Amino acid sequence: MRDCIVIGGGQAGLATAYYLRRAGIEPLILDDQNGPGAAWRHVWPSMTLFSLASFSNLPGMPMPHYDGFPPASHVIAYLEKYEERYGFEVHRPVHVSSLSWTGCSYALETSVGAMEARTVVAATGTWSAPYAPFVPGAFDGTQWHSARYPGSKPFEGTRVAVVGAKNSGAQIAAELTRVAEVTWYTRHEPRWMADDVDGRVLFEDAHRRAIALMRGEPDPGPGPTGDIVMLPEILEARDSGRLKATPMFDSLDRVKADHLIWCTGFRPALRALRAVLDSSSGTPVPLHPGLFLVGYGDIVGPGAATITGVGPYAKRAAAGVKELLND
Template sequence: MMDEMTGDGMRSEHEAIIIGGGQSGLATAYYLLRAGVDTLVLDDQPAPGGAWLHVWPSMTLFSTAEFSNLPGWPMPLYDGFPPAQHVVDYLTAYEQRYKIPVERPVRVDRIEHEEGIFRVRAGNKVWSAQNVVAATGTWSAPFVPNYPGTFRGTHWHSANYPGIEPFRGTRVAVVGGANSGAQIAAELTRVAEVTWYTRRPPRWMPDEVDGRVLFRRNRLRALAIQRGEPDPGADSDLGDIVALPEVRDARDTGRLQATPMFTSLDEVDADHLIWCTGFRPALGPVRRLLDGTTPRYSALHLVGYGDWTGPGAATITGVGPYAKQAAREIAESVGKVVK
């Protein structure tokens, strides 16, 4: 490949380009750079931290710091479950420690593939690469189910939930029977009249279970898949909701109680409706290069989209094996080796 430059003097041709500078992009870059692969990360955020820059103020990890590590370097210790800023600081330091080349903010508009080369376009900038890794996560693609009827209050999603202040003294409906719904509903019970809608009665994990147990289960699933065995699936008896301290307190004091799911928005009598209904892969310009969920080109790799790409792939600790596998395939394609 010719060593061309962009208009701002940056090199435009690389062996691999990673789209997304969050935990999945950094983990993949770590392995590629160790193998000597010429790598560039394009990130649409103004600073390091990925989706963790946008989570609600009280959100924490489900795991303690020692179970929340990217490859190569452990997260600094924290007493309890680390908050978002601790994670952002870790991702920032990780990027600096391994001198990961990131250009930001860059919002990729289009990706083209011709004669074995990808052209990655963002405005009037163009980069070329033999390999592309999509590591764009899910946070920017919140999912809201379709229900009949009309809700005349304010709609929110866990993706843009700002914390408790706008909801003081109001009536709030929270939809979703998993972790985000339980956490947001629990903290709002301190300041608002909350109705927590779930499709089925909440399935609480045992109080002693946290992300460490979930990580071990996901690791067993990933290893089985790598051996060519059937995916044993999630532990269906374990439950859906990690009983973090505030959630457990709200549940045990009776402030947090579930209400059967409504069938029409006309039934929701509240000032605010917060959808805690999950996300979809934020594939953006990568989508046109896929057949369903399968890349059309072997040099296109998807990393970090949850069970869609592998058990635990959307977690800080769980993404490592998938990042390493993508990096290994890329390195082999350019005559290098991931160790």
């Protein structure tokens, strides 16, 4: 019997483990990856953070300096050093197939056997649950999702349709305009952020909203910041005229391309937790005491799925674990 098991060894799981230790609780972290880095191990080759390293920190340990916007390799190295610094008990690769409530604790079925815990923190993220909307019609080419985008090389000299009006859509479309004929489909005009700011503006806005919600105040809503951070390649592609938005199609029959890349986001990866969640309202809610969700984006709170923004939610979950264990 464990006091607390954290499912997921990425930024949300590590941040929660940090605050659990400060509360005097040593969690067991179960991670289904072969090494540190979680979802960052699977991003496309050219993907970077859209804020500087100095504004991309987990609690207790700043990210090392990087000139420009850090690539995934820098983030993975940081998460590995974070694990080493705090010496968390991380078991990997361990896949959790189901979670159930026994009446006084949680039973986990895993790839290394059954486990039991008084409390569980779910920090499984979203990367393994890519989302694409239903669109009628048929497309004869190859369909991709940004979660599996392999970089620009396979698309050289082809026609590519990219769908999505936020950062991933703009980044992938901008990159591909150098090697392919790109049509960038969006449901509305791109909402560009100011050219002279980076992602910290989004994080500051999310932090403002998160603090209000944690105080029990109404959500003040997002500020007029825009959706797309003007990373150097996006800025250059837009200003050169290569990156232009086209209104979204209403049928796949209208898409004339060799490849179609959906940059339409993700859903919380909560399949193994279905038996202990109530999703009838559209937002998953734990059915029993002692289960906490951390790092799933808006279902948890503004900024919760980011390195910088996950801290307050991790701290709140750790406090909830401690209170329940004390009771």
